[in-house]
Amino acid sequence: MSAHRLPERALEHTSMSEPTGGRLVVVGNGMVGQRLVEALREHDTDRRWQVTVLSEEPRRAYDRVALSSYFDGATATELDLVEPGCYETPGYALHLDEAVTGIDRAARTVTTSRHRVFGYDALVLATGSAPFVPPVPGRDLPGCFVYRTLEDLDAIRAAAKQAATRTRGRRAGLVIGGGLLGLEAARALRLLGLSPHVVELGPRLMPLQVDEGGGAVLRALIEDLGVTVHLSTSVAALSREHDGGMLATLADGAELDVDLVVFSAGVRPRDQLARDTDLAIGQRGGVLVDDGCVTSDSAIFAVGECACVGGRVHGLVAPGYAMAEVLADRLLGGTASFTGADTSTKLKLMGVDVASFGDALAATPGALEVTVTNPVRRSYAKLVVSDDATTVLGGVLVGDASKYAGLRPLVGRALPGDPVAMIAPVGDGAGAGAGALPADAQVCSCHAVTKDTITAAIADRDLSDVAGIKACTRAGTGCGSCVPLLRTLLAESGVAVGTALCEHFDHTRAELFAFARVEGIATFTDLIQRHGRGRGCDLCKPVVASILASLDHGHILDGEQAALQDSNDHVLANIQRNGTYSVVPRVPGGEITPAKLIAIGEVARDFGLYTKITGGQRIDLLGARIEQLPAIWRRLVEAGFESGHAYGKALRTVKSCVGSTWCRYGVQDSVSLAIELELRYRGIRSPHKIKAGVSGCARECAEAQSKDIGVIATEHGWNLYVGGNGGFRPRHADLLLTDVDTATLVRTIDRFIMFYIRTADRLQRTAGWVESLSAGGVDGLAYLRSVLVDDALGIAAELDAAMARHVERYQDEWAAVLADPQRLRRFASFVNAPDLPDPSVAFVTERGQPRPVPLPVPVPAPVRRAGTVAALEVIR
Amino acid sequence: MTRRADMAASPATPPPGTPATAGVWTAVCRYTDLVPERGAAALIGDMQVAIFRTFDGRLYALDNRDPFTGVHVLARGIVGSRGEAPTVASPLHKQVFDLRTGACLDDPRVTVIIYPVRDRDGTVEVWTPSG
Ligand code: SRM
């Protein structure tokens, strides 16, 4: 089929005027097509258009930019992009799984794969692009994939799962193409437990975004993470092995044994429909449109990745969104035009930051480049400025992109200061804050939101948080890279972010920790007299109790400290709904001898306790009355048990799988490591509970990636993950270290825990803490690595010493209580009848075990308020 | 072995300001048995009373029953202050009560009963209505 080629920018329309109402047919329900529909729905208040959307994919528009998060646990529903109610709007219809197969321009109709015909007054092509698969022999074999849709990802996942059942050596995957998407695909393979290889034809990774210097740092960082990079070569042939694996032969003769192959060698605009109906096509493909998104037929439009505008096809979503807004305006009679869009990108791969903005490759004639390379922190930064050094043109950041949010909006604007200082690593000089930005600078490039729009929204609508800005302006709801800047704008607008712990202290937990540590404060009274007011409360007292315990001021039930403890810690047990307690002995790593199992069973039987296996691989004994606790613990301590700290903001469990000792897949002894870690960190007091897990191989039976500290065995050592969480807001842990030996692993965990204890907020799990480290333009994970591994803050020795002290001075809290009559006195039911069971507590039997008698749910009745003793009225 | 309430109850004149209900002062423990800034439960007949000794040496007594859950646990809460008010927070769901009045500071509809309490020569006595 011959495509009718016109000189670009010289579009002549074959019909006279553009339509302004009637039947609008949109081909494709991708990110841009959907954006167009939503812009129309918002602005077409008179409902001039009836909109019909035809989608080849079986599901409605989803966030393709965040596609990879599908492998991090995001669900298809979470990626859905369609605003609620969109296609319930009268006049708006979406047909899924129905591709357009042909256009009849004369009749103004389209035909679909379901053999239906739709008439149009205006037709929009929003067909996106298709992955380019180079003509490598073997590219059609099973085991070869592309990376564009959720279905592609499902297929890759299934193949990786299949690969895991093969018993051949190390499971590996090959990614063809070392660009942005290729590296995302490599990361995905890694998450699926495959060792990734990346083959790139060019001389560096991400050749379109990153220059030579940045490419070198990027390669080193990526290789550190276990990805094997092959540059300046290509794949010559692929073949299928008899065992189900594949053999890839590279142009340089190397052979790679892999389980699957992902093609990620660029994309091509899907312009076939346009070609078939003789619309003008750009020189390198793409449906040719003018700056109003009109094709050579004035009743047909094209937006997004399938369009060629100003001679260019844009492969990013921001330009597509801009086109969608332009076209919506045009369809409603407006005159908006597309003037180009920001092609900046920032991504984080396996914790490695890469950002490129503006004229990153210094293509502008005479452009000057200022670079800062920090081989120790493995970071590279470049700022491109105009030949007279007055204007910022662009830049590249690798390894540490914390400056991105502040620098990107400066593109095309006056250089605000010394360029070296602007790109020097955090802490080494003044960065470009939001204050340095001109009012009309674009802060959010995904949604083209300027600084003044945001500051106006903050002021006019009284916004006090990022969520509010997102709701009112859409800024921050795309790639999210501008969120740190939004926070800065809030702060600069004078929105006070409350940090006071409670009415007694104006400080955060971290500040109080610092006071106590630096000033050597050992009591609550001293701390509140110096830094607070009043007598404390249920918020600050347990915090201070935890701080004093972390700083090793003796047994938690000693002296004044006892009174500070949260009500559970005060009796070293967890209160239950009927006022009784649970008892959870420590079972390190979940490993327990038959004798100990029997001992637990006997204690439970003798004291009439309910028993249950917990989610943390140990046994909970429930229904113990307060006065029974010491007797129960005496028996347990005799049987060799100690406190499991289920009641404390402390280390809970280190969950473990059976590992290499028994499991046929295990590559390291996960049980021994889990026990070692649990014994090392037992009893440590922290801002919130800490959970850990150790898996013996990538199958991850211990669910380590959902723990605060997760360790997964590799053939070469251990991978360390941090910041995972189940609970209210589940979060997968981030990979901090790869393939390290046990000593390095333990040292890094020591520092991680101690740094967390020092700096986290009250009741902040490590997940929230790790995320909070990313505030203010800093990449949290890179920062954490620099502190824990490279000792960027110079505190590693102190953290190590603090942990050594903890390990050395650990004592079992329960054994210590049993040895001390003074401490035992608190375990009385009544001061005047210490051993009398609370007569109001009763049990019934269910499935052979006791359970609390359900109490009638008390409705707090409006009781007459007694202001003074004189007004006292006794109601029984 | 379980000991019964071992402090004797003695009939007494109600303290100044108490309602004209008949009642008795019951000795429950020694003042020094109480830990500063914590509570202890006492059983008086079938009534459970939570007694608190605050940092300044004062005594307070409330009904031990947490009105939100119906469980007798207020004595095991954390003692502190809110503004001027000395307080206890229920150990179950942390609602805060004014020790002086029994008023719940987090839910104005709820108040727990308070009892007169005193230190007589090192013995703590609680006044409860009789009959
Ligand atoms: C006993 C147990 C349930 C069971 O029968 O399996 C349990 C029971 C309680 N959990 Fe849990 N959790 C138990 C495993 C878990 C798990 C699973 C795990 O650890 O693998 C989770 C999700 C993982 C995580 O923490 O990230 C879990 C997430 C929570 C949360 C939410 C934490 C969060 O960050 O969102 C709370 C509430 C809190 O701590 O603020 C909670 C709080 C509680 C408390 C302490 C609630 C309370 O204050 O009374 C429960 C009383 C425990 C007791 O013994 O009296 N429990 N809880 C499990 C004890 C494990 C152990 O051996 O120590």
Ligand SMILES: Cc1cc2nc3c(=O)[nH]c(=O)nc-3n(C[C@H](O)[C@H](O)[C@H](O)COP(=O)(O)OP(=O)(O)OC[C@H]3O[C@@H](n4cnc5c(N)ncnc54)[C@H](O)[C@@H]3O)c2cc1C
């Ligand atoms: C893994 C991945 C990561 C990415 N990361 C980024 C990023 O970080 N930043 C960024 O800016 N961009 C990123 N992109 C690119 C971004 O997703 C695209 O720019 C954006 O999706 C383009 O939107 P679109 O609507 O033009 O095309 P698409 O989203 O591809 O939508 C086109 C739709 O049209 C359908 N279609 C095609 N032909 C027909 C037909 N004949 N009939 C009916 N339907 C048809 C297709 O099936 C598809 O659903 C990424 C892309 C991928 C795959």
Ligand code: SF4
């Ligand atoms: S995680 Fe542990 S139990 Fe699971 S397969 Fe691997 S070694 Fe075996």
Ligand code: FES
């Ligand atoms: S820049 Fe992507 S969300 Fe703002």
